[in-house]
Each structure stands twice: as structure tokens, then as C-alpha cells.
Amino acid sequence: ExxxxxxxxxxxxxxxxxxxxxxxxxxxxxxxxxxxxxxxxxxxxxxxxxxxxxxxxxxxxxxxxxxxxxxxxxxxxxxxxxxxxxxxxxxxxxxxxxxxxxxxxxxxxxxxxxxxxxxxxxxxxxxxxxxxxxxxxxxxxxxxxxxxxxxxxxxxxxxxxxxxxxxxxxxxxxxxxxxxHQEKLLARIDTLTAERRRVEAVIDELDGITYSPSTANFLLMRFDRFTGDEAYELFARRGIFARKFSGRRLENSIRVSVGTPPQNDLVIDGLHDLN
Known part of the structure; x- marks a missing residue:
């Protein structure tokens, strides 16, 4: 009810x-x-x-x-x-x-x-x-x-x-x-959380890229030297499709979902290329 x-x-x-x-x-x-x-x-x-x-x-x-x-x-x-x-x-x-x-x-x-x-x-x-x-x-x-x-x-x-x-x-x-199968499915969240933290740790070591602290399975990344559109296109060329935004406050940002370890390796490689 x-x-x-x-x-x-x-x-x-x-x-x-x-x-x-x-x-x-x-x-x-x-x-x-x-x-x-x-x-x-x-x-x-x-x-x-x-x-x-x-x-x-x-x-x-x-x-x-x-x-x-x-x-x-x-x-x-x-x-x-x-x-x-x-x-x-x-x-x-x-x-x-x-x-x-x-x-x-x-x-x-x-x-x-x-x-x-x-x-x-x-x-x-x-x-x-x-x-x-x-x-x-x-x-x-x-x-x-x-x-x-x-x-x-x-x-x-x-x-x-x-x-x-x-x-x-x-x-x-x-x-x-x-x-x-709730227990098995929820166990995957631990893996995704650990992977999000791995990507966060990489960004912490890079210049010109920051992120908003997240409690979800994605990161909002902000770029000092690229617009959101430019970052989106650079990632897309590597087969990574992120979410870009319109509007002043997010014009230099994209949202990237956390995936499997191999998928996140591609994201990390892309971040290094953007740095």
C-alpha cells in the first residue's frame, strides 16, 4: 500500500x-x-x-x-x-x-x-x-x-x-x-566502488583535471585546458562515450561512468593523453 x-x-x-x-x-x-x-x-x-x-x-x-x-x-x-x-x-x-x-x-x-x-x-x-x-x-x-x-x-x-x-x-x-540473485549483483558494487577510487587516485596525480567527490558509479570530471565538448570528442575517438553538458557551470566538464577494470584502463589512458 x-x-x-x-x-x-x-x-x-x-x-x-x-x-x-x-x-x-x-x-x-x-x-x-x-x-x-x-x-x-x-x-x-x-x-x-x-x-x-x-x-x-x-x-x-x-x-x-x-x-x-x-x-x-x-x-x-x-x-x-x-x-x-x-x-x-x-x-x-x-x-x-x-x-x-x-x-x-x-x-x-x-x-x-x-x-x-x-x-x-x-x-x-x-x-x-x-x-x-x-x-x-x-x-x-x-x-x-x-x-x-x-x-x-x-x-x-x-x-x-x-x-x-x-x-x-x-x-x-x-x-x-x-x-x-541480489547478493551476487550487489557484490559487483564493491568492484565498481574500488574502480571509481582507482580512477580518482589517477586524477589526483594529474594537472588540469579535477573531479567532484562522488558516492555513485560515475565521476564528474572538470578540465582546465579543454571544453567539455573537446574532452568528449577526445574520449570518443578512443571508444569511450561520456556525457557532456550545456550550460556555463558544466561547459568544461564531462561525466564518465565507472566500468570494468579494462574499460577503466582505457579511461585512465585517455586522461593521461588529456593531461
Missing amino acids: EVIAGSGGDEIIELLTKLFVAPGDSMIDCPPTFGMYEFCARISEAQLIPVERHDDWEIDIDATTAEIERTGAKILFIASPNNPTGNLLPDEDARAILDTGIVLVVDETYYEFCGETSAGLLDEYENLVVLRSFSKWAGIAGLRVGYAIGSELIVDHLMTIKQPYNLNIAAESAALAALQ
């Missing part, structure tokens, strides 16, 4: 936006972050109000709560770990937002990589929703399986507006198999 499954986390994000946002309503976003929140605001014809994060990518709580009070926004999505910066939403910041009365959706798609969750606040706040996914830890992104945990009231409303058969049988079977 307090859990709902969706065709990926994206479907639940869209359902929550439809539930709480009417055309012309204000919707706050805290960039840089996952682009689906902005996309859903746009298709819902909401007025999107960006509240930029601090330089360390933490949420500007004072500015965010002030905008919530000023606009009367009803819902706010915050990824934790944040995509693409990799930092977490502390409980104290979550509480400050929840205390305004807004529905806070903490998108924990990368939860299994950090073990930190806002789910412990669910018993205190009916206006909290925690979003999870099978895409990353279970490796079945293409099959689209996500779920949300929230109050019975919110989940009941979501159930009334979702499609009746939103999960196909292949996705359902894969999710059940992942749960049956």
Missing part, C-alpha cells in the same frame, strides 16, 4: 508531476541535476524556476525554501546521489524542505552505490516520496523497472492515474530474478 512500481523511475517522475503540477504552476529545479525533472515540468506546462546549487553542488537550502514559500510550488525532485555531481542530500536539508509542506521526491536511483537513504524520514513526513530503480545495481536499465515508496495517500492517487499494465512480463521477470 506504500509502494508503487513503474516502467522505470522516469514513469513515476512523470506520474508525480501529473499528480501535483497543473499548467501554469511553478515547479522548482536545483541544477545541475537529472534532466527528466525539467522535461516533465515542460510537458506539464509548468513554470520552471531554477535554484542553482552552491559551488560544492550542495542544495542552497535558504534560496530553495524561500522560492517554495514565494511560488507555492507543490513538488520538488532532488536526486541523491545527484546526477551528475554524485553528492548526497543530507537529512537536515531534507527536513528543512519537507517542513515547508512541499512534496519532496528524493530520487535514489543510485542508492545501492552509497547506502545512504532518506527512507528513514518516511514515518515522519507524509509529503516524502523515495524513488528507486533496478537500472543501475541490477543492470537492467533497458527493461525499465523502478518503484517509489511513499504515504498510502500518495501511492493510492498514483495508482489511479498510472496505466494498468505498465510493467511488461519481461521486466517483471528480470526484476524478480534480480531480487533472487
Whole structure:
């Protein structure tokens, strides 16, 4: 009664936006972050109000709560770990937002990589929703399986507006198999975490390249001597496809996912070439 499954986390994000946002309503976003929140605001014809994060990518709580009070926004999505910066939403910041009365959706798609969750606040706040996914830890992104945990009231409303058969049988079977082999799949996270730290250690020794501390399976890298587009192209020529960004704050950055040791060797070779 307090859990709902969706065709990926994206479907639940869209359902929550439809539930709480009417055309012309204000919707706050805290960039840089996952682009689906902005996309859903746009298709819902909401007025999107960006509240930029601090330089360390933490949420500007004072500015965010002030905008919530000023606009009367009803819902706010915050990824934790944040995509693409990799930092977490502390409980104290979550509480400050929840205390305004807004529905806070903490998108924990990368939860299994950090073990930190806002789910412990669910018993205190009916206006909290925690979003999870099978895409990353279970490796079945293409099959689209996500779920949300929230109050019975919110989940009941979501159930009334979702499609009746939103999960196909292949996705359902894969999710059940992942749960049956959960221990084996989660063990791979230790390998990915160790590999992320290996790449971090290499960057620490290089000039002109830095990264944002990450609790996920990716690193946001910043280049002093290259634009994000240039770094992206240099990596692409080596068969490494990263994520580049538009916008002033990330114009010299790319996000690189951590892969297998041989894949990360290619990334490290590319970093040395870029140095």
C-alpha cells in the first residue's frame, strides 16, 4: 500500500508531476541535476524556476525554501546521489524542505552505490516520496523497472492515474530474478566502488583535471585546458562515450561512468593523453 512500481523511475517522475503540477504552476529545479525533472515540468506546462546549487553542488537550502514559500510550488525532485555531481542530500536539508509542506521526491536511483537513504524520514513526513530503480545495481536499465515508496495517500492517487499494465512480463521477470540473485549483483558494487577510487587516485596525480567527490558509479570530471565538448570528442575517438553538458557551470566538464577494470584502463589512458 506504500509502494508503487513503474516502467522505470522516469514513469513515476512523470506520474508525480501529473499528480501535483497543473499548467501554469511553478515547479522548482536545483541544477545541475537529472534532466527528466525539467522535461516533465515542460510537458506539464509548468513554470520552471531554477535554484542553482552552491559551488560544492550542495542544495542552497535558504534560496530553495524561500522560492517554495514565494511560488507555492507543490513538488520538488532532488536526486541523491545527484546526477551528475554524485553528492548526497543530507537529512537536515531534507527536513528543512519537507517542513515547508512541499512534496519532496528524493530520487535514489543510485542508492545501492552509497547506502545512504532518506527512507528513514518516511514515518515522519507524509509529503516524502523515495524513488528507486533496478537500472543501475541490477543492470537492467533497458527493461525499465523502478518503484517509489511513499504515504498510502500518495501511492493510492498514483495508482489511479498510472496505466494498468505498465510493467511488461519481461521486466517483471528480470526484476524478480534480480531480487533472487541480489547478493551476487550487489557484490559487483564493491568492484565498481574500488574502480571509481582507482580512477580518482589517477586524477589526483594529474594537472588540469579535477573531479567532484562522488558516492555513485560515475565521476564528474572538470578540465582546465579543454571544453567539455573537446574532452568528449577526445574520449570518443578512443571508444569511450561520456556525457557532456550545456550550460556555463558544466561547459568544461564531462561525466564518465565507472566500468570494468579494462574499460577503466582505457579511461585512465585517455586522461593521461588529456593531461
